[in-house]
Amino acid sequence: MTALLGPRELPALEENRSLVVPPSAERTLGNGLTVIVVERRSVPLVEVRLRIPFGRSTLDPSFVARAALMGQTLFSGTASMSTVEIAAALQSVGGALHAGVDVDRLLISGNGLATGLERILSILSDVLRAAAYPEDEVTTERSRLLDRIRIAQSQPSHLVRVALLRRMYGDHPYGVQNPSAADVEPLRTADMAALHGARVHPAGAVLVIAGDVNAWTALDIANATLGAWDGLGGAEVTPPTPPLRPGPIVLADRAGSVQSSVRLALPAVGRTHPQHAALQLANLVFGGYFSSRWVENIREDKGYTYSPHSVLDHSVAGSSVVLAADVATDVTAAALLETYYELGRIATVPIKPEELEQARQYALGSLLLGMSTQAGLAGLTTTYAAYGLRLDYLVEHTARLASATREDVAAAAATYLAPARAVTVVLGDADRVAASLSALSTVELLAPPATGTLETPPEDAVPPPPAGPDAGPAGD
C-alpha cells in the first residue's frame, strides 16, 4: 500500500538500559522470620507476600487435601474476628489477603493502601497466631472445594496436568499435587488446626513487603506486628525429584474432545546451576516465547494451535522444561511430529547467531519489565528468596545471559532438550488419535483416574474476570 515510498529501515535500538535493583532492607526477627522490604514509591500502595515452607518428605495425597482446605479456611476467623470482620477490616485500608498452597509453600499474598500496612500485618499476625477454623466455615469451604474439584475434572488443562505430574514424578511427593474429593470429604476443624499447629511457623518463612514504604519503617512495623508469632514447626524437606524416565506416549482418553492437550516434560537445571542461563536461552529459541521455532512452526505456519508454549519450570526439589499445546484433534500426531522435529533440531543443529541475540535481548528485557512494578518486585523477591537468593542475584544473572555463547546454548540444548529425554502425555479422544500417534511411538493408554483432583487450590472465591477474546497472539 506504500510501495512507491520504498523500503523503510528498522530503527536501531538505543544503548541497552541497565538493570537497577531498587533500595531494600532486610532483617531476621527473633522468631526466625526473614523480612525483606523493597522500595518502589510509585503508587501509594504496598504489596505483601508471606511464604511459609510446605515441603513434604513422602507422597501423601491426604496431606495435599488438608493443605488445600487449610489454605482456603485460613482467613475464616480467629479467636477475636469473624471471616466477615477480617475481610471488612482489610477492605477498609483498600486491602485483601489470600492464601494458597502448592507442593513447596503456603503463600499468603495481598496488597492495600500503603498507609494500611500496619493494619494488614496486624490482621495477618492475628490469623497466623489464632486462626480458629470454625466448624461452620470449614463445612462451607469444604463444600466449595469439592465443587471446584468437580469442575476441574471437566477441564482438559487440569486433567492433562494430573496425568503429566504422575508420569513425571511417579511416587515422588510432586506426583500428586491436587486434592481428591475422597481425601477432602472427611476433613474437619481438628485437621486444619493440627496442620496449622505443625507447619505454620516463622522459622524458614519469608515476608516480603514491596511498595510505597520506607524500608526501615516497614521493618519496624513487621517486627512490631509479627515478632510475637511463634511456635516451633516441624520442617519437612522434599527429596530431590527423580530423573525423567522416557517411555511410550501416555494417552489419556477424553471421549469427544475437540482438541488434544499435548504436554511434554524434559530435564532442566536449577536457578544457580552454571548452565541455567544457557538453558533459558535455548528454551526461548525452541519454544519459550512467541518468536520461537516451535510457535512459528505449529501456529504461524501450520495453524494447528492457538497458544503453544514451553516453560523452564523451577520447584524447590527439581526443575524441568514443560511444553504445552492444545491442538485440533485431527492434527494431533502431526503437531507432535513437528514438536519432536523442533526438539531434535535444536539438540543437534547449531542455532543461528541472530536467533541467540533475539532470545538474549528478550531475556534481558523481561527482567527490566518484571522489575518495573510493585507487584513484579514482590513476586520476584519472594520467588528468589525461596532459593536463598536476593534481587541482586539478577544482576549476576544478567551478566550470564549477556555472556552466554552459541556453544554454551548448543551444549545446554543437546543435554536437556533432546527429544530422546522427553516424556509425552496426550489428553484427547483416543478413538481418533491413538492410531496416528502410534506411528510416532509406542502408545500406552492411561486408565482414567479414580477420584477427582483439583489443579490448583483456588486462592480466591471470586470468579475470574470475564475473558474477552484475548485476541492477539498469546505473548509468552
Place this chain on the structure above:
Amino acid sequence: MSDHDRAPGATVALERFALPNGLRVVLAPDRSVPVVGVAVVYDVGIRSEPEGRTGFAHLFEHLMFQGSANLEKLAHFRHVQGSGGTFNGSTHLDYTDYYEMLPSNALERALFLEADRMRGPRLTEETLRNQVDVVKEEIRVNVLNRPYGGFPWLKLPPVLFEAFPNAHDGYGSFDDLEAATVADAAEFFERYYAAGNAVLSVAGDLDVVRAAELVERHFSDVPARPAPARPDFAEPDVTAERRQSYVDKLAPLPAFAAAWRVPDPLTDFAGYLPYVVLAEVLTDGDASRLVRRLVLTDRIATSVGGYVSFMGEAFDVRDPTALLLQAHLPSGGSVDRVLAVAAEELDRVATDGLEPGELDRTVARMSTHLLREADTVLGRALYYAVHEQQRSDPALSHELPHRLAEVTAEQVRAAAAALTTARRATVEVVPGGAR
C-alpha cells in the same frame, strides 16, 4: 496532599496533540523505570462487525500481526521480542487495542512497527487461512473444549439485547470465519483503521520533546482518512423479565448470570458510577453483601461475582452496557432460589441503605485496584488511549479514585433499587456432563 494525588503522572500534565492526518497522541513521561508502554487503539470493535461476519473484528486483529509494507510475516513479533519487549492485541466491544511494553531503548522501534501497520497490513489469502485456523483453535480452547466456555460474556448478551451489534457472538461462528475474504479485510481496514479513528499513547521512560519528534517522524506520513461515523447502538431497556437457559455438556454444576442495563457511561458518567460501586458492594470479598448471604450464610452458591460491562472494563465501554451478577451453584442448586435471595439482598440495600463504613471500605479497595493497574506503564498507556478516544479526557484514570469517592450512599441505594426483576435478563447454565 491525599494519597490519590500521588498516582503516577497525576502531577505531570499529559502531553496531548494531533497530527495533520488526524492521529491523536498522548505522551505521559515517568522516568522512574527504564521501560515504556506503547498503545494504539482503533475505534472499532465487536459491535461494528457486519451480519454474516461475526468474529471479524477479532480475526482482523490477528491479521494486523501478519506483516505490513516493510515487515514480513513474523517480523513484528521478532522485532518486539528481540528488543526485550512483549506485545499483544485484544478486541473489545467498542475498540481494538495493539500494544507493546519494552525497555525504553526500543521506543522508536515500537513506533516504527505501529506506524507501518497503520499504513496497511499485508493481507494475503495464505495468512488469512492460517489465522482462521488459529482463531478456531482459540475458540476451541476457550469456549468449546471446556466447561462454562464463553460464560457469561458470549451467552448473556443475546438475552439482554435484541440488536445484532450488541447481541451477537463476538468470537464468531466457524461458518462466518471461514467465509471471510481478503477483500472483506481490505474494506474493513480502509473503513475503520483510519489515522483519524486511532489514538497513540506512550507512557513511561520518555522525554516529551524527543518522543513527540519520533511520533512525527514515523506517523506523519500515514495517509489521512477520516474517522467513519459511529453508528448509534442504542436499544430500549428491558421492561419484562427475560430468562433463557442452555445445556453445557461439559459443565458439572449449575450456574447463572443476570444483567441489568445501566446509565450511559459517557453521557451520564455521574449516574453510571454508583452502579460500578454497587457491583463491588455486592460482590467484592467476604464482607460483601452477596458473598455473605449466598456463599457464607445460606450456602446456596459456591462463588459469586459482580461487575459492570460484559468484559469487566467499566471505564472502557460505551452505551449500551450492563451490571452483571454471576454465581456458580452446588449440585442440584436452584437458580430460582438464588435469584430470589439476591433480589432480597438488593431490596435490603434499596430499603435500608448501606451500613456504616461499607461505602468507604468498598471504595478504598476499588482505589487499590485502580492504582495497581496504574503502576504498570502499559496499564497507563492503555487507559490514556481509550479515554482519549472515547472521552477526549486521557487523564480520567488519575481522577477515578476521586470520582469514586464522591459517590454517595444514597446514590448506591438508588442504583440497587433500579435492579428490579422486571428489568433483569438471566441466562442459566444447565449442567449436562461430567457427573
